[in-house]
Amino acid sequence: MDHTRSLKFRVAKILDLAEPDDTLGKFLDLFILGLIFLNTIAVALETVKPLFEAYFLEFRRFEQFTVFVFSIEYVLRLWSCTVIPKYRHPLFGRLKFIFTPLAIIDLFAILPFFLSLYIPLFSPQFRIGRTVRLIRFFRVLKLHRYTDSLSILVRVYRLKKEELFLTFFVLTVLLFISSTLIYFAEHSAQPEAFSSIPAAIWWGTITLTTVGYGDVYPVTLLGRILGGSLAVLGIGLFALPAGILASGFSEELAARKAQKRGTDVIICPHCGEDINSPPHYAETESEGLKED
Structure with a gap:
């Protein structure tokens, strides 16, 4: 059980903005960043009818690969979010996490694909389906997780x-x-x-x-x-x-x-935390993993 908790803590840290010495986390950040940029280009190119018709299969495979990666990321975030103190409860903590702005963006990044796959009305052949597919542009908002500039x-x-x-x-x-x-x-x-x-x-x-x-x-x-x-x-x-x-x-x-x-800290007047600090995890792994 302790091994599972340690793994959950490690996954949560890797999926967050990686530390400078975290090679795996940095690689994942660069990989997701590249995938987001390529998706933005692909969504734009799909609106060019000759290109879409000529490379339909390539566009489809790239979309499937993207949804596969983003779906795994979303599931891992949902699984590991309980190491964050405010999401510690295994059920209500995860429900609270699902409705956070960034989690909603993560969901919208994969939602159009599954809607078109299981609900015929959302198929690209219908206008509503083509409109829903444009929601994929929400993927560009995922950049907020992987770059400190945003x-x-x-x-x-x-x-x-x-x-x-x-x-x-x-x-x-x-x-x-x-x-x-x-x-x-x-x-x-x-x-x-x-x-x-x-x-x-x-x-x-x-x-x-x-x-x-x-x-x-x-x-x-x-x-x-x-x-x-x-x-x-x-x-x-x-x-x-x-x-x-x-x-x-x-x-x-x-x-x-x-x-x-190390000469100054700015405290947010609303939450009482340092506004420059990264997302708050427990001080130590043992503190953050007392509850699952």
Whole structure:
């Protein structure tokens, strides 16, 4: 029994972001990373009809191999997750683990294949089947497990989520106000282009983002003044999220450098843990394996 518990602990450590001296873990990380990138390319190439028809068998075999690997990975994660203290219970701990965001992504990475295999409605011959197969793009989100770069992005978002929410809230309010004003300014002159306030939101979006497709634009004097003002305002407002993220990245990189020097630890105000630390396992193998 102790051997099984030790093996479970080892599997959990290998499947997580590998330590620098863990050769097997590093190899697995690189293998899964390569498989994810190849899958992304394969899903895109399958939409090219001549290529898909000419290499249908190769695409199919590669998909089967990918699902086989990802299925084994998912089962091993589910089997070994009980070494993590918060998932320690053999039944309810695993149920809790299944509904974590990363576990859901792992499930979506293999779900389309099994749906098309056992449920005829989800076969690629049907529209719903082709739509479900696009869920395979969720596999690219698995990169978060195998590269620390995406982990930095997640931590920056958590660090700056209040500021980002406030910025996007202001942008949303401004979008609805501008769409309402342009509706009243342009509806009588362009009843088809500005038929309603929801229809005017398209104009507000492309103007506020300064994209300006040119398919919908104001023709009245008041509408042009409003459009010009909103375009100028949009340049400044959309620079705010970029500045917030840049500040977050700067703080995160500085904290990582300080952590490497052992001079600073940043504690998350929500969970009370070091936000730069890797996923928490038990301090020792014996502590983490008291329960199965």
